[in-house]
Amino acid sequence: xxxxxxxxxxxxxxxxxLLVITFFIGxxxxxxxxxxxxxxxxxxxxxxxxxxxxxxxxxxxEQFFLYLKxxxxxxxxxxxxxxxxxxxxxxxxxxxxIELATFSLIFGVSLGIFCGIWAAKSYGSWVDKFVGGVxxxxxxxxxxxxxxxxxxxxxxxxxxxxxxxxxSIYYQGYDAKSGFLLFESLFRGDFDVFLDAxxxxxxxxxxxxxxxxxxxxxxxxxxxxxxxxxPYILTARVKGVSSSKIIWKHIIPNIRVPLLSVVALSxxxxxxxxxxxxxxxxxxxxxxxxxxxxxxxxMNAILGATFLTGVVFVGLHxxxxxxxxxxxxxxxxxxK
Amino acid sequence: xIKNSTMTEIPKSSYDAQKKKIYxxxxxxxxxxxxxxxxxxxxxxxxxxxxxxxxxxxxxxxxDLSLRLQEPSSVYLLGTDELGRxxxxxxxxxxxxxxxxxxxxxFFTVPLGVAIGIIAGYGGKWIDRILMRLTDIxxxxxxxxxALAFVAAMGPGLLSLVVAISLTAWTSYARIARxxxxxxxxxxxxxxxxxxxxxxxxxxxxxxxxxxxxxxIVRLTxxxxxxxxxxxxxGFLGLGVQPPVPEWGTMVASGQPYLLDHWWxxxxxxxxxxxxxxxxxxxxxxxxxxxxxxxxx
Numbered sequence: 228x229x230x231x232x233x234x235x236x237x238x239x240x241x242x243x244x245l246l247v248i249t250f251f252i253g254x255x256x257x258x259x260x261x262x263x264x265x266x267x268x269x270x271x272x273x274x275x276x277x278x279x280x281x282x283x284x285x286x287x288x289e290q291f292f293l294y295l296k297x298x299x300x301x302x303x304x305x306x307x308x309x310x311x312x313x314x315x316x317x318x319x320x321x322x323x324x325i326e327l328a329t330f331s332l333i334f335g336v337s338l339g340i341f342c343g344i345w346a347a348k349s350y351g352s353w354v355d356k357f358v359g360g361v362x363x364x365x366x367x368x369x370x371x372x373x374x375x376x377x378x379x380x381x382x383x384x385x386x387x388x389x390x391x392x393x394x395s396i397y398y399q400g401y402d403a404k405s406g407f408l409l410f411e412s413l414f415r416g417d418f419d420v421f422l423d424a425x426x427x428x429x430x431x432x433x434x435x436x437x438x439x440x441x442x443x444x445x446x447x448x449x450x451x452x453x454x455x456x457x458p459y460i461l462t463a464r465v466k467g468v469s470s471s472k473i474i475w476k477h478i479i480p481n482i483r484v485p486l487l488s489v490v491a492l493s494x495x496x497x498x499x500x501x502x503x504x505x506x507x508x509x510x511x512x513x514x515x516x517x518x519x520x521x522x523x524x525x526m527n528a529i530l531g532a533t534f535l536t537g538v539v540f541v542g543l544h545x546x547x548x549x550x551x552x553x554x555x556x557x558x559x560x561x562x563k
Numbered sequence: 564x565i566k567n568s569t570m571t572e573i574p575k576s577s578y579d580a581q582k583k584k585i586y587x588x589x590x591x592x593x594x595x596x597x598x599x600x601x602x603x604x605x606x607x608x609x610x611x612x613x614x615x616x617x618x619x620x621x622x623x624x625x626x627d628l629s630l631r632l633q634e635p636s637s638v639y640l641l642g643t644d645e646l647g648r649x650x651x652x653x654x655x656x657x658x659x660x661x662x663x664x665x666x667x668x669x670f671f672t673v674p675l676g677v678a679i680g681i682i683a684g685y686g687g688k689w690i691d692r693i694l695m696r697l698t699d700i701x702x703x704x705x706x707x708x709x710a711l712a713f714v715a716a717m718g719p720g721l722l723s724l725v726v727a728i729s730l731t732a733w734t735s736y737a738r739i740a741r742x743x744x745x746x747x748x749x750x751x752x753x754x755x756x757x758x759x760x761x762x763x764x765x766x767x768x769x770x771x772x773x774x775x776x777x778x779x780i781v782r783l784t785x786x787x788x789x790x791x792x793x794x795x796x797x798g799f800l801g802l803g804v805q806p807p808v809p810e811w812g813t814m815v816a817s818g819q820p821y822l823l824d825h826w827w828x829x830x831x832x833x834x835x836x837x838x839x840x841x842x843x844x845x846x847x848x849x850x851x852x853x854x855x856x857x858x859x860x
Contacts, residue, residue: 237696237699237700237703240696240700241699241700241703241704244700244701244704245704248704248709249712252712252713252716253716363841363844363845363848364841366788366840366844367788367792367837367840367841367843367844368837368840369792369795369796369799369812369815369833369836369837369840370792370796371795371796371799371812371815371816371833372815372829372833372834372836372837375815375819375822375829375833376830376833378822379822379823379826383822383823495705498705499705499706499707499708502707502708502711502796502800503796503799503800506799506800507819517708517711518800520715521711521712521714521715521800521802522800522801522802524715526715526716529711529712529715529716530712532708533705533708533709533711533712536705536708537704537705537708537709540703540704540705541703544703
């Protein structure tokens, strides 16, 4: 019970911390928030009126409570680039990002776990060194440059894959109400649209998923090796259990919990990674929206996007905590 | 394992012991050839940055539109960019920018993180709980996105870039310093010092801090690779160091519109980022093997 309580407490505190940071970035910045509303040439009376209507004459803590109330009611203000409510904009772009991040997660996790186990199994061999090299390159390569290289080779050079964007120009008018282009076109049976979208998502998935693959492979390898060195594995070997059976029946169930945590937390990294990947591939998602707002100092949109990502992050951390609690019997028995 | 006279002799002074320890560590480190060459490469980069004005074949800021987008040739080894500037010279001066950013971020984050970590680890109880909750909060926030929002609010530039990245980058040092401190705290020599009446600050300064540093340095080497990538990413988005200062990420972005016909503009600076970051990761691996060979999995 104490564990649940402290987990909830951390979640609430983190959300509060996030709010405090976005609040201060939004209000206590060198750019005058009033001037950005009324313009440079406004008279002092208009300026004063705007100040009062924005609540900026109140003490800081009251301003913070007002901000808190607005956020809780889902009011992130208007974006001056699109002149629509930020929340509406976010809902519009988030699905494209979720689709890309989820594809990258599937790509990174399936290959990463496979490579990690394979490397650990052949510890010290050329396979292990190769996987180590691949993941080191994944850690070191600048995402945006890698994306440009792939575009240069596979789009301009070989023509195997379509260029930037989510879908070809002649399907541009395809109306996916949910925003999840791939799932909806498949579900509605529009296979030509589905294949086109699938063709478009491959390169950005490879770019975004590569870092994920490196991370998952490295973590899997280290978890498997740590487990492999435990005495019970030696016992199993002495009893003549085969290598693959040791891995699937003994090691995997035992590293399930930390591995799931690693995977869940890596999803946050993918969401952040979309900022650069989407810019390179002109992917119409949260990352592109954020970069566009950043370049035009559209503060409401920036803070909305920051807050949304932050909430997903906090959600993932809470999820990881509860995974540990729900799956790991040792955590459940810990009644202290 | 390694037969060498310096290993068997008893050190004559603490300075002598230090010297021999460094020598032994160097032998372990240099046995990993990739790490060794990566280390040489980084030293070379520092030299290049120091003597950039002597090495660079052209003026990195010399705009000449009649020479724009020249292919790599014997005069312009890596070609010229969209303003006719020599790419190789800009790469060479870009090393300075990169080193400048990395050093500033280390200066901001490492002392703060290590201080929080050792105080939490040594203090224990409620001090530990409060400081670690704080660290957890910062760990659970999206680092890149917050830094971007911060830069947008402050206005792009070197200082806001450094502050934005530092804001969340101290957490890893705090965690490492804390876990090391918890182990060191239980050692007998610390207890002996306590019995002799040493104040907590004295113990932290003279006993705990020096023993924490090796792990912190390994973490730092890996983090430097990450910081270089992040700073380059900011540059690529146009939110980093502002032109005309040569910066690798900005150089990649400036070549993006000409990618199809003038591939070299983006390729060379991107490769520079990649190689530097790779070298740092290899050196990190080598250093980790020196400190604890068993961590190699």
